[in-house]
Amino acid sequence: MREDTPQEELNYVGKGTERVDTTEKLTGKAKYTGDLRMPGMLHAAVKRSPHARAKINNIDTSDAEAIPGVHAVVTGKEFDYKLGLYLVDKDVLARERVRHHGEAVAAVAAESPGLAEQAVKKIDVDYEVEEPVLDALEAIEDDDKLVHPELDDYDYFEPAFSPQPGTNVANHTKIRKGDVEQGFEEADHVIEREYTNPNVQHVPMETHVAVASWKEQDELDVHTSCQSPFTVRNLLCVAFDLPHTNVHVEVPYVGGGFGGKAGIGVEPLAACLSKKANGRPVKLEASREEEFSLLPCRSGLTYRIKSGVTEDGDLVAQKMTMFWDSGAYADYAVNVTRASAYSASGPYEIPNAHVDAYTIYTNKPYGTAYRGFGHVEFSWGLERHMDLLAETIDMDPLEFRKQNALKPGSITITGEKIVENTGNVTKCMEVAAEAINYGELTPEEKKRQEETGMKIAKSVSALHKAPAMPSFTATAAELRMNEDGSINADLSLTEYGQGTYTALTQIIAEELGFPPERINLSIKGDTDKAPYDWQTVASKGLLMSGNACIKAARDLLEKAYQDASEVLRADPCDLDHNENEIYIKHHPEESVTFSELAVGYAYPTGEGIGGPIIGVGRYMAQGLTNLDKETGQGEPALDWTYGSHGVVVEVNEITGEFNILKVASAFDVGKAINPANIRGQVIGGLIQGLGTTICEGYAYDDEGHLLNPSFTDNKIPTSMDVPEEIEGIVIETPQIDGPYGARGVGEHPMIALCGAIGNAIYYAAGADLTHMPIRSEDVWWALHKDEDRDRPRYSIC
Amino acid sequence: MKEPVKEQTVELTVNGDNYEINVHPLKRLLDVLREDLKLTGTKEGCGEGECGACTIHFDGEPALACMIPVCQADGAEITTIEGLSSDGRLSLVQEAFHQEGGTQCGICTPGMIMSATYYIDNPDSAENMREALAGNQCRCTGYKRIFDSVEEAFKNK
Ligand code: FES
Numbered sequence A: 001m002r003e004d005t006p007q008e009e010l011n012y013v014g015k016g017t018e019r020v021d022t023t024e025k026l027t028g029k030a031k032y033t034g035d036l037r038m039p040g041m042l043h044a045a046v047k048r049s050p051h052a053r054a055k056i057n058n059i060d061t062s063d064a065e066a067i068p069g070v071h072a073v074v075t076g077k078e079f080d081y082k083l084g085l086y087l088v089d090k091d092v093l094a095r096e097r098v099r100h101h102g103e104a105v106a107a108v109a110a111e112s113p114g115l116a117e118q119a120v121k122k123i124d125v126d127y128e129v130e131e132p133v134l135d136a137l138e139a140i141e142d143d144d145k146l147v148h149p150e151l152d153d154y155d156y157f158e159p160a161f162s163p164q165p166g167t168n169v170a171n172h173t174k175i176r177k178g179d180v181e182q183g184f185e186e187a188d189h190v191i192e193r194e195y196t197n198p199n200v201q202h203v204p205m206e207t208h209v210a211v212a213s214w215k216e217q218d219e220l221d222v223h224t225s226c227q228s229p230f231t232v233r234n235l236l237c238v239a240f241d242l243p244h245t246n247v248h249v250e251v252p253y254v255g256g257g258f259g260g261k262a263g264i265g266v267e268p269l270a271a272c273l274s275k276k277a278n279g280r281p282v283k284l285e286a287s288r289e290e291e292f293s294l295l296p297c298r299s300g301l302t303y304r305i306k307s308g309v310t311e312d313g314d315l316v317a318q319k320m321t322m323f324w325d326s327g328a329y330a331d332y333a334v335n336v337t338r339a340s341a342y343s344a345s346g347p348y349e350i351p352n353a354h355v356d357a358y359t360i361y362t363n364k365p366y367g368t369a370y371r372g373f374g375h376v377e378f379s380w381g382l383e384r385h386m387d388l389l390a391e392t393i394d395m396d397p398l399e400f401r402k403q404n405a406l407k408p409g410s411i412t413i414t415g416e417k418i419v420e421n422t423g424n425v426t427k428c429m430e431v432a433a434e435a436i437n438y439g440e441l442t443p444e445e446k447k448r449q450e451e452t453g454m455k456i457a458k459s460v461s462a463l464h465k466a467p468a469m470p471s472f473t474a475t476a477a478e479l480r481m482n483e484d485g486s487i488n489a490d491l492s493l494t495e496y497g498q499g500t501y502t503a504l505t506q507i508i509a510e511e512l513g514f515p516p517e518r519i520n521l522s523i524k525g526d527t528d529k530a531p532y533d534w535q536t537v538a539s540k541g542l543l544m545s546g547n548a549c550i551k552a553a554r555d556l557l558e559k560a561y562q563d564a565s566e567v568l569r570a571d572p573c574d575l576d577h578n579e580n581e582i583y584i585k586h587h588p589e590e591s592v593t594f595s596e597l598a599v600g601y602a603y604p605t606g607e608g609i610g611g612p613i614i615g616v617g618r619y620m621a622q623g624l625t626n627l628d629k630e631t632g633q634g635e636p637a638l639d640w641t642y643g644s645h646g647v648v649v650e651v652n653e654i655t656g657e658f659n660i661l662k663v664a665s666a667f668d669v670g671k672a673i674n675p676a677n678i679r680g681q682v683i684g685g686l687i688q689g690l691g692t693t694i695c696e697g698y699a700y701d702d703e704g705h706l707l708n709p710s711f712t713d714n715k716i717p718t719s720m721d722v723p724e725e726i727e728g729i730v731i732e733t734p735q736i737d738g739p740y741g742a743r744g745v746g747e748h749p750m751i752a753l754c755g756a757i758g759n760a761i762y763y764a765a766g767a768d769l770t771h772m773p774i775r776s777e778d779v780w781w782a783l784h785k786d787e788d789r790d791r792p793r794y795s796i797c
Numbered sequence B: 001m002k003e004p005v006k007e008q009t010v011e012l013t014v015n016g017d018n019y020e021i022n023v024h025p026l027k028r029l030l031d032v033l034r035e036d037l038k039l040t041g042t043k044e045g046c047g048e049g050e051c052g053a054c055t056i057h058f059d060g061e062p063a064l065a066c067m068i069p070v071c072q073a074d075g076a077e078i079t080t081i082e083g084l085s086s087d088g089r090l091s092l093v094q095e096a097f098h099q100e101g102g103t104q105c106g107i108c109t110p111g112m113i114m115s116a117t118y119y120i121d122n123p124d125s126a127e128n129m130r131e132a133l134a135g136n137q138c139r140c141t142g143y144k145r146i147f148d149s150v151e152e153a154f155k156n157k
């Protein structure tokens, strides 16, 4: 749906229109789910498992039930079904066994939050504690200690996933291209190494929260902080066996998601409690601690890469093995595994590639989607590895990347052919490199080195990612004209500050030729009122919904032209329009205004024609296929967004302390619909990526207890951590099927930043790091690797 | 047995309005604002004094409403985010956040604006802007456009 309109002729696309959702947020008037108070509303609290793995012998709730003001107590017994999107493996409340520390085993609804907490304390659970499975690499070998002995009975999305019953493997994705063993033989060097990442929490500043009311005649109303109202509705219907007309999901303002709210969360539990409490509304709001351990996180990854390179710098073969530690449940994690498998080689062409990606159950909090969808994690190892390879053949790492980069004519590891319009990763690298003066130190940098005694080094990494979604993902948009010729628009993405709604408003405005102020795109999600969308994930919103909006706008204009042609007695082909009216091209004075047409036109005699002007647009992802289960060959990618980070880092070789002096990142966004908002998105993603790189991660003890479920012990970046210089650069190689050529960039800033920083630290001080995150002490330990010292336990692992 | 603590009368001035409420003395000021006074603009991000989402002005100084039992606020003068704009007009700082895109999901924004407002009125209270905002976590913006907003507000002061 690319329009080859030169920028000078565009009125709203590519301009800095104001964000559509800010004023209420600045004054405290914006209502989030947690701000809702309903008449008779009760508050929920959850009883959580203190053990990572245990049998539940008995749960005694009688004392809790006896407390006045407690209206409902539920345990796993009341749920005889599991829930899931891709692999249906999760109970609403644990039944028979608990599989991770913090798992929900019972819940209470009471008059006040304090009372609910008190009741939860009175619930007595008799556990038989078992030794947990904590190490994914051991779990994959251990068929005796299964986290899900019933895996064989679970439903799953068969075309895309391959669970291995009788093992701890929830999914195994394979990609095969060429002959990897043959490739290794042709190589001059074969290098193998392993890179690791811990569990990481999304940390939306608003925790998961839902208010559910189970009304008469099984009408279920849910207000929730979620990314995917229609997915939540569908799963609630499946779980409770209700018709879709009975379940109504509304999404007020949402305080961040980052993938953690992509699937279903606290909604089913709130709904059950409401049902049991005679339909009184129940609010279930996760505490920050619950956000860390009851709700999902990012899976851990061990990435083993074996590469064959020639002396001339050609990457000829690569064997990639991903061990994804998905924790206790793998419903969404199996799709992270699949998506990271088909992207596993990064934006580089590998003639002989072999990927085995495993999703592995362990007794830890469970993994789900997280901004980047596996790419942040594997890019850490991959980008470190690229530099290791370049060093082995004594080649500049940027040149090595450029030589092996995907370019028009390249074939990806799933057999997709890259064309001109796919985007330009080489240009991203060149621009990022230039922005940091790659390859040399500026006079100021040299001076700084002398003054601080720290060593400065630079590095450039590259990345790519496509939306990870079912091949038949679809969306729709609906535009309705109001009496004054303005437009009310509805679609079902969740806007939590990405700026997508602003960009879509600009696209609708451009397409209609109306100023953006006349378009009112409803921010709030409502499954009763707005048309379907699959989910707000995967950076697909702009492309898919943008196209749906273009089609809806054209449909609306077609309706208006039809009616106008009758009024003006002219063929629609002889008509044109401006902001206010439709007129006859060669008799512009003969016209009818949009406001006259908006809800049906009335002739002076009183007779009417036409009717309310409504435009509908649907869009279906185009040309995607399932991947062959044995070879992984197929078309998984809606679009690839490429990018590159250039970083400048200074390191103290004695203490291991380091500072990130500059980050310059370039992304091929196809077309920047709103440059200022892209900058906001990019910088937000960079700093979230920085958190992953420098400080975030879960720490466990030997029994699988999570040791740091709080901001005190699990830091995220603050204003003090922001590098002095950050630059976000946009490259525009138009996407043929993107709206005005645009493609998504929501997740990409986070990807591959970690690798760039790790590499720069290596060049500055020689610290050879293979585990994320990188804190000063990690640099110090890497510098003292060869010494005979024991590192203290309970580090982030 | 110990007598359970009774409710107690607390007097508060919030955004210029006087309130007299009967409340458990240890109820968090945050909950009193959000539940009893229905001022839900002040947010909770952690409930443990780490994130700054609940920042208000307490007798003119920034304070964390999740860490204050309401009995300590007896007689206090409190300003929340709802008290900054008047007659539908954004305050200097709110206007700057609007211009410079200083908010994304918006959950940290009320607390952030309260800290920024204090800093702009009292530039000597911190070494620099970063330090002034160090107690307010934001997961969406990467802080850069918040810095731009605060700088813009200084310019328009
Ligand atoms: S809610 Fe008060 S500091 Fe986080």
Ligand code: FES
Binding pocket: A205, A255, A256, A497, B103, B104, B105, B106, B107, B108, B109, B137, B138, B139, B140, B141
């Ligand atoms: S804008 Fe979302 S946390 Fe700051």
